[in-house]
Amino acid sequence: MSVDKNKYGEKFNEHLLEQYKLYVEMADRISERRMQTNKFYISLLSGLLALLSILVSVGKFNQTVIFIIVSLLGIALCILWHINIRSYKQLNSGKFKVIHEMEQYLPFPCYDKEWELLGEGKEKSKYLQLTRVEKYIPFILAIPYIFLFFYALVSLLIPLIWKK
Numbered sequence: 001m002s003v004d005k006n007k008y009g010e011k012f013n014e015h016l017l018e019q020y021k022l023y024v025e026m027a028d029r030i031s032e033r034r035m036q037t038n039k040f041y042i043s044l045l046s047g048l049l050a051l052l053s054i055l056v057s058v059g060k061f062n063q064t065v066i067f068i069i070v071s072l073l074g075i076a077l078c079i080l081w082h083i084n085i086r087s088y089k090q091l092n093s094g095k096f097k098v099i100h101e102m103e104q105y106l107p108f109p110c111y112d113k114e115w116e117l118l119g120e121g122k123e124k125s126k127y128l129q130l131t132r133v134e135k136y137i138p139f140i141l142a143i144p145y146i147f148l149f150f151y152a153l154v155s156l157l158i159p160l161i162w163k164k
Helices: 012-058 063-103 110-117 130-134 137-163
Strands: none
Touching (some): 063 110, 063 137
């Protein structure tokens, strides 16, 4: 703890509790923002597929070029999404370390106890961390875009190979 309880004064416990409440609320907000970010990326990736469908059905554009552009955008979005998930995990981990430290000065360390009961994230039978599952979703959703890219690439290369 950065401040000695005795040096701080009589309002130490009151101020600590207020800071603790605020910090727990901030951690919750980050988790909510993380879920909103996931929804945002899913919407973007879905919208990209809808755009692909519209552009192909219109038929005024080079289909192979559209496939390459859309697939690269989709793959890039999936990579950015994965980076965001990792960043949110790091941010939440830091926040919960601070919360655990603050709980040492509170009557009951509820988050500390919960984490202990969940095997501190080490026992999958007790608790499977959301991030362990969540981090694979961008890669799974990148699969159609990867296939689309290779399909477009093959479509582009086959005519060049057959000309020889």
